[in-house]
Amino acid sequence: MSAVSMESTTYLELSQDAGVAHKFYEVTVDGQVVTVRYGRIGAAGQTQTSTFPTVEKARAAAAKKVGEKVRKGYAPAVPGQRPPRAVTRRQVTSAPSTARAVAPVLWRFRTGSSAFGIHVDDERCWVGNQAGDVYTLDHDGGVLARFSLPDGVKCLVADEFWIYAGCDDGRVYDLSSKLPFAAYDIAADVDIFWLDIHEGVLNVADRAGRLTVIDHEDEHQWSRRGQGEHAWMVRADDRAVYHGHQRGVTAYAPDGGGELWHTPTRGGVLFGWQEDTAVYAGTAHRVVQRLSKDDGTIEATYACDSAVYSCATSPGGRFVFAGDAASSVYCFDRDGTRLWKLGTGGGSALSMQYRDERLYLVTTDGSLVCVDASEAAVTQAQQGTVPVARDVKLAAALPTYAPAAAAAAVPTVVNAPAGSIVVECVQEAGRMRVHVVSEGYEQSWNVQFPRAIRQPGARFVVDGLHAAAGGFYRVRGDIRRLL
Numbered sequence: 001m002s003a004v005s006m007e008s009t010t011y012l013e014l015s016q017d018a019g020v021a022h023k024f025y026e027v028t029v030d031g032q033v034v035t036v037r038y039g040r041i042g043a044a045g046q047t048q049t050s051t052f053p054t055v056e057k058a059r060a061a062a063a064k065k066v067g068e069k070v071r072k073g074y075a076p077a078v079p080g081q082r083p084p085r086a087v088t089r090r091q092v093t094s095a096p097s098t099a100r101a102v103a104p105v106l107w108r109f110r111t112g113s114s115a116f117g118i119h120v121d122d123e124r125c126w127v128g129n130q131a132g133d134v135y136t137l138d139h140d141g142g143v144l145a146r147f148s149l150p151d152g153v154k155c156l157v158a159d160e161f162w163i164y165a166g167c168d169d170g171r172v173y174d175l176s177s178k179l180p181f182a183a184y185d186i187a188a189d190v191d192i193f194w195l196d197i198h199e200g201v202l203n204v205a206d207r208a209g210r211l212t213v214i215d216h217e218d219e220h221q222w223s224r225r226g227q228g229e230h231a232w233m234v235r236a237d238d239r240a241v242y243h244g245h246q247r248g249v250t251a252y253a254p255d256g257g258g259e260l261w262h263t264p265t266r267g268g269v270l271f272g273w274q275e276d277t278a279v280y281a282g283t284a285h286r287v288v289q290r291l292s293k294d295d296g297t298i299e300a301t302y303a304c305d306s307a308v309y310s311c312a313t314s315p316g317g318r319f320v321f322a323g324d325a326a327s328s329v330y331c332f333d334r335d336g337t338r339l340w341k342l343g344t345g346g347g348s349a350l351s352m353q354y355r356d357e358r359l360y361l362v363t364t365d366g367s368l369v370c371v372d373a374s375e376a377a378v379t380q381a382q383q384g385t386v387p388v389a390r391d392v393k394l395a396a397a398l399p400t401y402a403p404a405a406a407a408a409a410v411p412t413v414v415n416a417p418a419g420s421i422v423v424e425c426v427q428e429a430g431r432m433r434v435h436v437v438s439e440g441y442e443q444s445w446n447v448q449f450p451r452a453i454r455q456p457g458a459r460f461v462v463d464g465l466h467a468a469a470g471g472f473y474r475v476r477g478d479i480r481r482l483l
Contacts (some may be wrong), residue, residue, distance in 0.1 A: 007031075010066050012074035013041060022170065022188030024077070025069045029062045031055055036065060038405070039150060040169040041188075046150065046405055086191040087152075087168045088207050092350065094364040097327040097343030098305065104377040105345055105389040106358070106370045107141035115362040117156035118351045119163060125360060126175075127368040128153030128165050134175060139358075141370065141392040145399045147180050149173055155351070159197040161466065162474055166195040172202060173403060174448070177463075179410065179479050180403045181450030184218050194272075198236035199469035200448065201254070205231035211243045211252065216448050216472045217433075222256030233272030235279055239293060242279045244269030249281050249291055261296035265289050271310045271351070275317045282308030288322050288332075302332045305341070312352045312359075321359055321373075323349025329361065329371070331378070340378055344369065345389070407453040412481045416461045422482060423447050423465075425458045432456070436465065436473065447473045453481075 007030040014023055024045065026037040032052050039045025052058040109127070117128030124144065128134040130152035136144045151169035158164075162176045164183065172184040172195065184202050186192060191207035200216035209226040211234065226245045233244025240251040240260055246268040251260040267285025274280070278299060282288045288302040288311045302311075306324035313320050319339075320332045327348050331339045347363035354360075359373040372378075372387070380386070404410050416422050421438045434449040436442075437459070447465065463477025 010062070011077060011079055012066070012069050013077035014069075014072070014074045024079070025065075025074055026079075027062045027065050029058055032058045034058050034062050034065075043151065043169065048405060086189075086207070088191050088193065092309065092348065092364055093325060094348040095306070095326040099328050099341045099343040101342055101382050101384060102345045102386055103329055103342040103359075104372040104381045104386045106372050106387060107390040107392050108346065108370070109135070109137060109141060109143065109368045109392040111135060111366045111368065113152075113366045114350070114364055115153075115366050115368065116350050117153045117165060118353055118360060118362045118368065119156040119158050120353045120355045120360050121158065125368065125370075126156050126163060127362055128156050129366055130168075132167065134165055135368075137368070137392070139356075139370075141390060143392060143394055143398060145401065147173075147175055148400055148402045149180065150403070154192055155195055157195055157197050159200065160468070161476065162197075164195075164197055166192060168192070172197075174475075177475060177478055178401050179450070180401055181479075182403060182452060183448055183450075184214055185451070186214070187212070187220075193230065193232050194234050196234045196236045196241075198238075198254075200472060200474070201236070201470070203234045203236050203241050205234035205243060205245070207231075209245045211241060213241070213256065216468070216470060217431075217446055218451070224252060224256075224259075226250055227262060228268070230268065233269045233281060235272050235274040237274065237293075242272065242274065242293070244272045244279075244281050249279065249296065251293070251296060263291055263296035263298060265291075265298075266301070267307075270308060273311050273313060275313055275315075278317060280311050280313065280317075280320065282311040282322060284308075286324070288320060290317070290320070300334070300336045302330070302336050303338070304328075304330055310349045310352045310361075312354050314354050319354070321352060321354055323352055323361060329359065331373070340382060342378070342381060344371075404450060404453055407455050407458055407481055410453055410460070410479060410481045412483050413461055414483050416482060420461045420463055421465055423449070423460050423462060425449075425454045425456060425460075427456050434460075441465065441473070442467070442471075445471050445473055447475065449475065450479070453479075 009028040028035045111129040113129040113131035115129040119126040132149040134147040151167045154166040170186045171182040174183040202214040204212040209229040212223040213221040228245035228247030231245040235242045248264040250262040267283035271282035290300040306326040310323040322330045347365040349361040357374040359371040361369040432454045434447040459482040465473040
């Protein structure tokens with residue numbers, strides 16, 4: 001007697017033309033085994049497999065999963081009929097440097113894929129690449145940990161203590177604890193170019209030249225279509241959101257109240273930086289331009305020899321740095337005088353940051369590079385003397401962290417440890433909110449929390465919370481489910 005296949009598959013999609021959803025959910029039952037696959041439409045997604053004692057229990061579990069998704073708006077679909085989310089990666093070329101000398105590179109870490117994301121703080125250096133890997137290193141180049149995200153990293157942004165990674169899957173992941181989680185979902189029709197977060201408010205610049213603003217609870221606030229397409233720059237502070245595109249830089253009121261000023265730049269904007277009183281725009285026409293935040297006046301121009309892919313400043317804008325399409329890095333004084341130009345020794349800098357006389361670059365060859373930018377080291381480099389750059393190697397047992405796909409994947413505790421804080425998921429006006437239930441907190445405030453693990457009535461323990469501007473809390477420390 002031939003065996004009869006008991007395998008069945010249910011495929012669902014949730015996609016809204018003007019909403020944030022653009023994802024699929026697939027459940028396959030094969031005997032006692034249930035396999036769930038989910039993710040962004042058009043991507044391979046993530047897979048979870050569970051085995052049940054009987055075929056009947058496997059089918060019941062699968063039916064429950066499907067029912068939960070249908071109640072959330074998912075509907076049966078045919079794989080491949082709906083196009084995947086639009087993803088544009090910057091098309092860059094990197095010619096050899098024309099500089100006579102090479103920068104004094106202290107160490108170099110090769111991530112294995114082209115990298116745009118960089119952030120450097122007091123304790124760590126962060127680098128994110130197009131393979132979805134984010135690595136943290138100490139300032140001496142020791143690799144500390146790896147975050148494995150579902151899709152390529154567009155950029156890394158910091159908002160006070162918190163570090164976020166914007167990814168090609170349309171999500172922005174909070175990497176501030178061991179459990180990375182999706183803090184924001186961006187609408188499927190937004191082809192993301194760059195991101196910034198200020199006091200929990202997410203600002204998104206896209207291919208069409210639009211600016212989209214989303215609050216800490218992942219709710220759309222306002223959007224504007226800019227005066228030019230290909231918006232590679234967005235920066236924000238208390239006074240404005242600064243949006244750079246093909247036709248220059250435009251400042252908008254943070255509340256969406258309208259345009260404050262617009263300034264054409266010398267060439268389309270390819271990168272942006274900000275200090276307290278000015279924003280800096282790197283352009284395709286080989287310059288960085290400093291614009292006043294008050295009225296958009298161009299205060300200084302820093303001339304390079306090729307298209308500018310990235311720029312940064314030392315504190316207060318005393319020195320201005322730039323990386324071009326010809327694998328060179330520059331330093332200028334505040335008024336625009338070029339102080340030096342050196343080769344990177346390994347591709348063009350797609351993003352950069354200066355800290356404590358060191359210039360950190362992420363390059364077209366996927367490396368995080370630490371350059372000694374002190375006056376003494378640069379002088380020696382110009383004379384042909386540079387240190388031997390150390391190639392950083394991965395540790396044999398590197399801690400690796402990935403986003404939790406469901407509440408069941410989160411570590412559990414029976415009792416809340418001393419000093420921890422308990423939060424609870426509640427349904428309010430059709431949305432799942434997370435409120436603090438421990439004493440001593442404003443219980444009407446929401447907590448920015450992983451969407452994937454929210455379930456009605458579920459309680460979680462966190463190591464700490466921080467009250468942020470705008471009436472919400474952010475998680476500090478690990479998340480565990482309270483049984």
